[in-house]
Amino acid sequence: MSTILRQHAEQLFAEELEALQKTDSGKRPANWKLSPQAVVTYLMGGKLSNGFEVSPKYIGQRRLMEIAVATLTTDRALLLYGLPGTAKSWVSEHLAAAISGDSTLIIQGTAGTSEESIRYGWNYAKLLAEGPSERALVETPVIRGMKDGKLVRIEELTRIGADVQDTLITILSEKSLPIPELNTEVQAVRGFNIIATANNRDKGVNDLSSALKRRFNTVILPVPDSMEEEIDIVRRRVESFEKIMELPAEKPALQEIRRIVTIFRELRSGLTLDGKTKLKSPSGTLSTAEAISVVNNGLAMAGYFGDGQLKAADLAAGIMGAVVKDPVQDQLVWREYLETVIKTRDDWKDVYRACRDIS
Template identity: 70%
Template sequence: MAAKKKSPPANKPKADQSAVLRRHAEEQYADELAALAAADERPKPPNWNLSPWAVKTYLLGGTLDDGTEITPKYVGNERLIEIAVATLATDRALLLYGVPGTAKSWVSEHLAAAISGDSTLLIQGTAGTDESALRYGWNYARLLAEGPSEAAMTESPMLRAMATGKICRVEELTRIPSEVQDTLITILSEKSLPVPELNTEVQATRGFNVIATANNRDRGVNELSSALMRRFNTVVLPTPDSLEDEVEIVRSRSEQLGRALELPAETPALEEVRRVVTVFRELRDGLTDDGKTKLKSPSGTLSPAEAISVVNSGTAMAAFYGDGVLNARDLASGITGAIVKDPVQDRVVWQEYLQTVVKERDGWGDFYRACREAL
């Protein structure tokens, strides 16, 4: 049994890509993927669009022999990306694990785009996710009228990935109920999906694999069984090692988002980005960058993703209510909101940090005053 592709209605208009708020990775970076494919002469695993070398280059960036610049999609440990790519060429699935905001979904999307040319085979894990999301469902009108048949089945992204030899992404795996998670065991070990209602099965085509993501803040919600964990190779994506790496991540993503949203403001000033990242890193680590002052940490994660959100929000404030140049006043409310999740505990932590660290830091007077006003 093979999964059948369903054609869109003839009168359905094709989305204007220039008007799409966020394009899929394979569309946004189509030129880079095409350049890599043209230059790629290395061996490719079955049904992969690119070789492992080219996938790594796509993720980490580089310059091709013809001068084409490949922009980095991930800034971090090169070895982690190599392990992730190599895992997907084997019979083991990949689990990207770490604190919220460490680019797990971002890396997952770009791996699928580079390998399969399709990052849209996605299952979003929630407490309400049932087996049909991982296996298949039914068109109950046809089921009642005709009985079980291929025509009455509704395909899940997993089933389509198996039938076409592509990567399926499962987001927030630990949010899915444990009994539903274990549906993956047969798929990952036997590489087949039984369909007992039709007395048949869907066998995975070569190239099929699964990338799942989970964050350690969800640990204990729906922990993975040992049987399921054995089917995954786990790669932990950490927060950036250095201040400069994190600044570059936040700067580049904020700039991309600003262009996509067409915000009428200048590119975020590097110094303001550095301030946001410095604050987040110090509060996250419980220690100032110079190692001299111990700090209390707030309840939030203060990840690079949240820093990007703060800078992007500040850029919008500067564009619509300022002079178009990002400054401390534009950032103050956003950074305060990101840090103060608990109105009692986190507020005390933030006030103490402003008073003991920011107030005494040279050149940060405007930032101190703006954040005090935002409180």
């Protein structure tokens, strides 16, 4: 067992990637580790010709993954777009791992991300001593990706200022990065491309210019279509977390996962599953990622402060923390849901008591 808290996808799923490479007979684009068909198999899971089982990394519409992979074989970049917690970063990481064998070329977009973070910077000690030179140049993940023919990931693209975003236009259209201080340029090797993520809750923060939008193909990742699909996602990710963290707790009962997913889906949609009761929705997104976090936190509570078996009391604080982001508005939404929906369900009495007590 590795002592690394979170391994990169290409390390964690190295066995699967190796098995896919051995059985992959499809045509591979330049500098791709796998063919496009094998990349989709890695993402969606399936049984290989030799009987090896590949686990699904994305549970949802296969066509979306095919579109994303096909985009990366062209000269257009890929923008994964959707609500927070819809696996955009997760898919981005696994695409880079399967295609380039390296998911570490990443730029985290923030309001403070500068142009130098995308283009290049300078080692100012060497710059002062030697003047502009290749030795003084500080390469960014974009430059390394261009030189090595690998995918570069940009997280939260719309969090970056519009003027900084537009530094990508030349890189994406000309596939080159001018360095006027050295009177030279970096030209991208085949295999280079960019995967960016953005969430629609940030719409209007720093909208992409029309020129930049044209250089991206956008794939919208939706929330899971069905209850069973979302339960399966939560179960798989929780089991993976439990294995890595070696928590002294039993595997969570499917019933507990189902109840959390039910709460999140009902509050998210503003309607109970039976369609009979309209609900107020809280200010947060209540994403699948948050449901996973609630179960993981519950397992830690059960393992270290309980008998190892996940119970409603272990989950109550996590549920409330996910729902109540605004201490006034969301608290009213939660109390109404607790009293009008959870309280009326005969097999949810333990959930009602645990949440009422912690309230």
